Amino acid sequence: MALRLHNTLSGKKEPFTPREPEHARIYVCGPTVYDYAHLGHARSNIVYDVLVRHLRASGMRVTFVRNVTDVDDKILKRAAERGEPPSALAARFTDAYQEDMRRLCNLDPDVEPKVSEHFDTIVDLIARLVDGGHAYAADGDVYFSVESFPEYGKLSHRNLDQLEAGASGRLDAGQTARKRHPADFALWKGAADDEPGWPSPWGRGRPGWHIECSAMSMAHLGETLDLHGGGLDLVFPHHENEIAQSEAATGVPFATCWMHNGFVEVDKEKMSKSLGNFFTARDLFDRFEPEAIRYFMLTVHYRAPLNLDWTLDDAGHVTGFPQFDEAERRVEYLYGTMRRLESIPPERVVDDPARATAAQPELAAASDRLRAALDDDLNMPVALARVGEVLRAVNELCDGAARKKGKIARADRDAARAAFTAIGAHLGLGLDRPDEVLRRIRDRRALARGVDPQEVEERILERKRARAARDFAAADAVRDALAARGVELHDSPAGTTWSML
Structure with missing residues (x-):
C-alpha cells in the first residue's frame, strides 16, 4: 500500500504523491532558538523523522529541509535579559537544539537554513509582494494585505470576519494601528535606533516571522513543496500566512500536502512555561535513555494529543514519569x-x-x-x-x-x-x-537506588577471586550482600554480569 497522509488543507486522508515521482520535497518549521528544546519540539522532530525514514526505507528520495529562526523578537528579548549578543545566544541554542535532536535518534535535515543567512532572499520576496499589490509599506514596516488574497483562511477554515487585530502574531499595538485590515501581518518590521536591524528598501529592520519560512523553503525546494509540516499550533496564523504570501507571490500552490502533529500535554493541559508544567528534553536525559523518550513519542498517533503523566510527592515536587x-x-x-x-x-x-x-x-x-x-x-x-x-x-x-x-x-x-x-x-x-544501551539503563537505575555500578563491579571481582580460591562461603556472602541491595548476578561461561531486581 502506498503512503496515505491526512492533509490538513483538505481535511482528508490522501495518497502522498510528490510532483516528481520518487522524490519528495519536505519542509518542516524548525525552532526559534532562544531556549532549550522542549518536549513539544522533540515530538515534532520525531514525527517528521519517522516520515522521512519511512519514505527513504520505502525507496523514495527525500530532500528534507528544516529551518532555524535565529532572528526574532524573542531572541532579542532573551539576549537583552542576559546581556548577551543576540547572534551568540542564537548560535548557542542552535547547537544545543541540534545536539538534543541527535540524542533522540533524529536524522539531520538535508538543509538547515538560517534566517540570518537569507536576508536577501527574504527582502526579494517582500519586494515581489509589494510590486504585485499584495503588500504595502507603513512607517518603516511592510504588511501583507489579506484582502488581496481571496483564499485567505483556506487552511484553518476561517474567514476574515472571524479574525481580530493582532491575530497574525508577534505585533505590538503601534504596528496593529498601522494596518489596513486587522488580519494584515508584518513582512518587515522597522527597527529602532537601539535595535538590531538590516538594510532594506523600506529602511532598517528585520523580517516578520511568516515571510522567513516562505523565503527559505522556496529557496531550497522550489515554489511548490510536496509536504509542509509542523505542530498543530502553527496552522494559524503561521501556516495560513505562509500560504497567502507564497501563493500571492508565485500564483501556484505553495504545498500539496499539509501535515500537523498534536500537542504534548501534561495532565490533559497543553505544556507551557506559564502553567509550570514545562520540560525540556535535557530535563529528562539524565533520568531516561533518550531512545525511551523517542519510543514514548511513538505510542500515540501523531495527530492526537500526547498526554504526559507524572507523580508528585507531598510537597508537589515531580518524582517520576510512569510512561x-x-x-x-x-x-x-x-x-x-x-x-x-x-x-x-x-x-x-x-x-x-x-x-x-x-x-x-x-x-x-x-x-x-x-x-x-x-x-x-x-x-x-x-x-x-x-x-x-x-x-x-x-x-x-x-x-x-x-x-x-x-x-x-x-x-x-x-x-x-x-x-x-x-x-x-x-x-x-x-x-x-x-551492550552500551543496556549498561546505561542498568547503571542509571542502580544510581537512582543508591547503588554505585563501579562498586558492584569491584564486588564481582572479589567474588571471582573467592571462587578461584574455592572459598565458596565468601563468594556466597558477596552474592547475598549484593542481592540485599537489589543487585542480581548472572553467571555464564563468558563471565558474570549483573542487573537490578
Whole structure:
C-alpha cells in the first residue's frame, strides 16, 4: 500500500504523491532558538523523522529541509535579559537544539537554513509582494494585505470576519494601528535606533516571522513543496500566512500536502512555561535513555494529543514519569532481544534446513505489517505493536535454539536481523549498540537506588577471586550482600554480569 497522509488543507486522508515521482520535497518549521528544546519540539522532530525514514526505507528520495529562526523578537528579548549578543545566544541554542535532536535518534535535515543567512532572499520576496499589490509599506514596516488574497483562511477554515487585530502574531499595538485590515501581518518590521536591524528598501529592520519560512523553503525546494509540516499550533496564523504570501507571490500552490502533529500535554493541559508544567528534553536525559523518550513519542498517533503523566510527592515536587519508565522497559526489551540473538556464537549458526522454523515467514509478515501501518497515515502505535511481534518471534527463535543444543538455522538468524534492520530504518529504533544501551539503563537505575555500578563491579571481582580460591562461603556472602541491595548476578561461561531486581 502506498503512503496515505491526512492533509490538513483538505481535511482528508490522501495518497502522498510528490510532483516528481520518487522524490519528495519536505519542509518542516524548525525552532526559534532562544531556549532549550522542549518536549513539544522533540515530538515534532520525531514525527517528521519517522516520515522521512519511512519514505527513504520505502525507496523514495527525500530532500528534507528544516529551518532555524535565529532572528526574532524573542531572541532579542532573551539576549537583552542576559546581556548577551543576540547572534551568540542564537548560535548557542542552535547547537544545543541540534545536539538534543541527535540524542533522540533524529536524522539531520538535508538543509538547515538560517534566517540570518537569507536576508536577501527574504527582502526579494517582500519586494515581489509589494510590486504585485499584495503588500504595502507603513512607517518603516511592510504588511501583507489579506484582502488581496481571496483564499485567505483556506487552511484553518476561517474567514476574515472571524479574525481580530493582532491575530497574525508577534505585533505590538503601534504596528496593529498601522494596518489596513486587522488580519494584515508584518513582512518587515522597522527597527529602532537601539535595535538590531538590516538594510532594506523600506529602511532598517528585520523580517516578520511568516515571510522567513516562505523565503527559505522556496529557496531550497522550489515554489511548490510536496509536504509542509509542523505542530498543530502553527496552522494559524503561521501556516495560513505562509500560504497567502507564497501563493500571492508565485500564483501556484505553495504545498500539496499539509501535515500537523498534536500537542504534548501534561495532565490533559497543553505544556507551557506559564502553567509550570514545562520540560525540556535535557530535563529528562539524565533520568531516561533518550531512545525511551523517542519510543514514548511513538505510542500515540501523531495527530492526537500526547498526554504526559507524572507523580508528585507531598510537597508537589515531580518524582517520576510512569510512561517514560514503561517506554524504557520496552527499549530495554528491544535491545535485550537484539543482544540475545547476536550472542549466539557463529559456530552455532548452521546451514541446515532441518533446523529452520516458522520464524522466517512470521518475521517477514510482521515487518510487512509494520510498513503497512506507517503507510496508513503514519500509524506509529500500530507499528510499535508490530515491533512487539518481531520481538516475540525472535525470542521464541532463541528459545528454540537453546532447546536444540544452542544451534540456529542461518536463514532464521538472517530473517531476525532483517526484521531489526526494518525497525531501525522505518522507526529509528534499535540503532545503538545493545551492550552500551543496556549498561546505561542498568547503571542509571542502580544510581537512582543508591547503588554505585563501579562498586558492584569491584564486588564481582572479589567474588571471582573467592571462587578461584574455592572459598565458596565468601563468594556466597558477596552474592547475598549484593542481592540485599537489589543487585542480581548472572553467571555464564563468558563471565558474570549483573542487573537490578
